[in-house]
Amino acid sequence: MITRLVIDHRNASPGKQNVLGRASVRHPEKIGKEDHLSPPKPAWIRIRPPAAGGKRAETQQIIRNAGLTTVCEEAACPNLGECWSQRHATVMIMGDICTRGCAFCNVATGSPSPLDATEPERISEMVAQLQLKHIVITSVDRDDLPDGGASHFAKVIRIIRQQNPQTSIEVLTPDFLRKGRAYEALLEAEPDVFNHNLETVPRFYSTIRPGARYYQSLRLLDDVKRLAPQIFTKSGLMVGFGEEEREVWQVMDDLRVAEVDFLTIGQYLQPTRKHAPVHSYITPENFSDYALRAKNKGFLLVSSSPLTRSSYHADADFRTLKEARALAVEKQ
Numbered sequence: 001m002i003t004r005l006v007i008d009h010r011n012a013s014p015g016k017q018n019v020l021g022r023a024s025v026r027h028p029e030k031i032g033k034e035d036h037l038s039p040p041k042p043a044w045i046r047i048r049p050p051a052a053g054g055k056r057a058e059t060q061q062i063i064r065n066a067g068l069t070t071v072c073e074e075a076a077c078p079n080l081g082e083c084w085s086q087r088h089a090t091v092m093i094m095g096d097i098c099t100r101g102c103a104f105c106n107v108a109t110g111s112p113s114p115l116d117a118t119e120p121e122r123i124s125e126m127v128a129q130l131q132l133k134h135i136v137i138t139s140v141d142r143d144d145l146p147d148g149g150a151s152h153f154a155k156v157i158r159i160i161r162q163q164n165p166q167t168s169i170e171v172l173t174p175d176f177l178r179k180g181r182a183y184e185a186l187l188e189a190e191p192d193v194f195n196h197n198l199e200t201v202p203r204f205y206s207t208i209r210p211g212a213r214y215y216q217s218l219r220l221l222d223d224v225k226r227l228a229p230q231i232f233t234k235s236g237l238m239v240g241f242g243e244e245e246r247e248v249w250q251v252m253d254d255l256r257v258a259e260v261d262f263l264t265i266g267q268y269l270q271p272t273r274k275h276a277p278v279h280s281y282i283t284p285e286n287f288s289d290y291a292l293r294a295k296n297k298g299f300l301l302v303s304s305s306p307l308t309r310s311s312y313h314a315d316a317d318f319r320t321l322k323e324a325r326a327l328a329v330e331k332q
Contacts (some may be wrong), residue, residue: 106271
């Protein structure tokens with residue numbers, strides 16, 4: 001069973017270390033900020049976690065033995081139990097400390113450690129042990145690195161390719177803001193899917209994603225498709241911050257101009273009271289409406305539901321993407 005220690009930011013002391021040597025305050029940038037209460041979750045958000053043990057426990061043990069970090073745990077993903085029971089997990093590279101402090105994200109913030117040169121090999125060994133047909137690799141933001149971690153991504157991709165050639169590889173990257181064309185090193189390693197999430201509509205960037213720039217993220221996706229058209233591109237949105245439907249539609253249009261292939265839309269869920277509150281819970285019917293509109297705009301694939309997350313069912317989605325592209329080519 002996975003247990004979590006939740007730190008009360010109101011009583012935490014900055015800089016205090018726990019027994020592992022990590023700062024006991026997960027979000028130091030949020031100390032002193034007021035609490036935000038979200039409305040109670042509706043029935044369609046309730047999750048019944050699968051029983052502990054079985055494949056879920058096996059997955060957890062393999063990840064622990066490899067000394068790896070997963071975004072499933074760090075971001076408190078609601079689908080962790082389901083995915084781990086199917087031996088799926090999204091690995092988070094370059095440490096578990098992010099250099100940014102987004103208002104929606106539960107990943108710890110602070111000064112990260114140096115890169116671990118053994119990490120690519122350990123990930124490849126985990127892929128083999130779990131017998132993964134598809135792996136998703138994401139990372140914390142590493143604004144402290146000259147290339148934002150692009151070359152480390154490339155090393156991970158290459159060693160998985162060498163040792164697990166049957167495994168398709170999806171990356172979920174940061175925005176490489178102010179890193180020039182550093183992301184090209186990652187593209188040279190040829191992942192099968194390049195995902196970078198816009199996260200929210202432009203109006204909320206200053207409060208929800210203050211360290212990022214909407215048009216930088218959009219330009220990154222556009223550049224990837226232009227430089228490597230064979231790579232599937234993907235992006236995701238969270239809804240429930242108070243955005244209007246027309247704003248979501250505009251983001252869809254912006255992504256299609258960048259020729260993004262795959263769009264995911266899911267409900268934002270507040271990790272702690274110090275994070276941005278949920279403004280509203282979008283109904284399943286509204287998510288279906290978003291999916292239909294996105295498909296009509298030309299996305300090859302759309303996943304839109306309350307519990308949709310970037311890597312949710314990523315292996316099956318990759319197969320569907322390939323089929324959709326093949327069908328589109330036939331129709332030309």
